[in-house]
Amino acid sequence: MGARVRAIDTDAHHQLRGIADLKPYLSRHDWQRLEEFGMPRNSNLYQASGGFRGARADCFGAGDDVDPRSRIALFQEKLLDGCGVDFAILQGEYTPAVLALADLDFSAALCRATNDWTLAEWVGRDPRFRLALTVPIQDPVLAVREIERLGDHPAVVAVYAVCGSPRLYGQRHYDPVFAACVKHGLALALHFSNEGIGMNPAPTAGGHPSYYAEQYLVRPQFYQAHLSSFLFEGTFEKFPQLRVAFLESGFGWVPAFRWRADATWRSLRAQTPWVKRPPSEYMREHIRFATQPFEDPEPAGALTAVLDGMDAEQTLMFSSDFPHWDFDPPDAIVRRLPESLRQRVLVETALETYPKLPR
Secondary structure, three states: OOOOOOOEEEEEOOOOOOHHHHHHHOOHHHHHHHHHHOOOOOOOOOHHHOOOHHHOOOOOOOOOOOOHHHOHHHHHHHHHHHHOOOEEEEOOOOHHHHHOOOOHHHHHHHHHHHHHHHHHHHHOOOOOEEEEEEOOOOOHHHHHHHHHHHOOOOOEEEEEEEOOOOOOOOOHHHHHHHHHHHHOOOEEEEEOOOOOOOOOOOOEOOEOOOOHHHHHHOOHHHHHHHHHHHHHOOHHHHOOOOOEEEEOOOOOOHHHHHHHHHHHHHHHHHHOOOOOOOHHHHHHHHEEEEOOOOOOOOOOOHHHHHHHHOOHHHHEEOOOOOOOOOOOOHHHHHOOOOHHHHHHHHHHHHHHHOOOOOO
8 A cells, every 4th residue: 555655745835826816716796805805814823923934935945025835836846846745735824814704604705715726726737736625614514515515526635624713623513524524535634723813712721822932832732622522522433434633733742642531531431421432542543643743752762652652653644844944854754763654654644544545
């Protein structure tokens, strides 16, 4: 399996060149609104304090007036050809702001337009790109409508969700979305963003941090909250074929979380009788973690303990996070992994997680 594939990148971020890219894919009414008021601004509170350092136009020699994330040639040269990546799954850089809109119909229109634009202008120009579908997950009815519209497209391999949400994703409110994912053979790709925005809760349990460094450090808490919800709400008993990818969350926190989840389940399982097995077993079967940002703990040998403690052979897969400031090329990952894990992490686990990827 996957013998001809060198690496699959499960998290790369492309960008619009400008709102005019979406004009052919919007109704006259929605285009006039977008033209008058502009694209929803990026929802990251720390954009001006280091959060988007890697998005500066000159980071990859793109020139001062061009966002590198909007240049398909840059992705082809630096990521696909330069890093030996055979398939890259695109998660749009514009997505978080669109998903923070309270106007659900306009959010759905922008999701449709950006999906159609990506399929035409990125996937249509290079078959090595794949798409995690942007859906207005704030409203499961509209989200399912978009999955039904494009879920059978051969290049669509996942549904993209962000951590900032007024509800934890394991709650039954989202069950129709997961049913649609399973129906169309799509993974759910969970990515941080939108925490503390609009009606969403604050980005930490103690409120809003002052600096991007703090927000960057505590990102695993977002994933732990949603993961706890998936596990104890019984999501994987209801949807045994569902796979959830936790992207750009790191993985050093996973062994301790697994231990605590199993201990909690053993002590309090009478409260959630629908959770029939230890949480670690559901995680092994249904949850996948991406390598970026790659964590290399000290002392020597500590990484081995982390990999063993998370069943990395089953749960870890490669992502670059290209073209962000801390992106990881596959050769940097391979050097840190034991040889027995390399093919699994670079290729095979992704093929199992995203069944629509070519073998």
